[in-house]
Amino acid sequence: GQQLNQSPQSMFIQEGEDVSMNCTSSSIFNTWLWYKQEPGEGPVLLIALYKAGELTSNGRLTAQFGITRKDSFLNISASIPSDVGIYFCAGDGDSNYQLIWGAGTKLIIKP
Amino acid sequence: DAMVIQNPRYQVTQFGKPVTLSCSQTLNHNVMYWYQQKSSQAPKLLFHYYDKDFNNEADTPDNFQSRRPNTSFCFLDIRSPGLGDAAMYLCATSRDRDSLLEQYFGPGTRLTVT
Numbered sequence: 460g461q462q463l464n465q466s467p468q469s470m471f472i473q474e475g476e477d478v479s480m481n482c483t484s485s486s487i488f489n490t491w492l493w494y495k496q497e498p499g500e501g502p503v504l505l506i507a508l509y510k511a512g513e514l515t516s517n518g519r520l521t522a523q524f525g526i527t528r529k530d531s532f533l534n535i536s537a538s539i540p541s542d543v544g545i546y547f548c549a550g551d552g553d554s555n556y557q558l559i560w561g562a563g564t565k566l567i568i569k570p
Numbered sequence: 571d572a573m574v575i576q577n578p579r580y581q582v583t584q585f586g587k588p589v590t591l592s593c594s595q596t597l598n599h600n601v602m603y604w605y606q607q608k609s610s611q612a613p614k615l616l617f618h619y620y621d622k623d624f625n626n627e628a629d630t631p632d633n634f635q636s637r638r639p640n641t642s643f644c645f646l647d648i649r650s651p652g653l654g655d656a657a658m659y660l661c662a663t664s665r666d667r668d669s670l671l672e673q674y675f676g677p678g679t680r681l682t683v684t
Contacts, residue, residue, distance in 0.1 A: 492671060500677050500678065501660050501662070502660075503675070504672060504673070507672055547612055549612075551671055558615070560612030561612065563612060565610075
C-alpha cells in the first residue's frame with residue numbers, strides 16, 4: 460500500500476530559526492496536506508496542496524507540492540515558542556476520503 | 571466560532587464496561603469521521619459517515635460501533651473496552667464530497683481503561 464516517509468522524526472530548534480521538514484513517497488499523490496498537533500489536542504489543518512508544483516503560504520508557513528507528485532515540504536520561518544508540536548503530512552489514499560499519514564515530525568524548542 | 575466539539579475530553583472506563591464518546595459540529599459538514607490515535611502515532615481511521623451512510627474500515631474491530639442521529643452529532647460506542655483500546659479518539663468533519671480530504675478535527679477524547 461501507499462506509504463509516506465516523513466523526516467526528520469524530531470527537531471530541536473532555537474527560537475528564531477527557520478525549520479524545514481519533508482515527506483516523500485514512492486507513489487504519486489494528488490493531494491498533500493500538512494497538519495499540526497499540539498499535546499492533548501486534535502490535528503489542525505495548516506495547508507492543503509492540490510497541484511504539482513504548487514507553493515502555498517499560511518503566515519510564516521510555506522508548503523510545496525513536489526513536481527514529481529511524490530514529495531512535499533513544509534518550511535516555518537523565524538520559529539516562535541508556540542510552533543512546538545507534531546507536524547504531520549498526509550496525502551490522498553486509495554479512496555477519496557482516506558488520508559495516508561506520515562509518522563510526524565516533533566518540533567521542540569531548545570531552552 | 572464554527573467548530574468540532576468532543577465530550578468528554580477525558581474518559582475513564584473499566585475493562586469490559588461499555589463506553590460512549592460524543593462529537594458534535596457546528597460546521598454543518600456532511601461527512602464525519604472517527605479516528606483512534608495512540609501515543610506518538612498518526613491517527614487511524616475507524617469509520618466515517620457521509621450523511622447517513624455508514625462506512626466501516628476493513629480493519630476496525632467489531633467492538634467499535636458508531637451512530638449518527640443527525641447532521642450535527644456522531645457517537646462512538648465501544649462495547650467491551652480492552653486495555654488495548656486506551657487511546658485518544660478524534661472526531662473530524664469534511665464539508666462534502668468535493669473536499670473529503672480537508673478534514674477538521676475536534677480536540678479529542680482521551681480514553682483510559684482500568
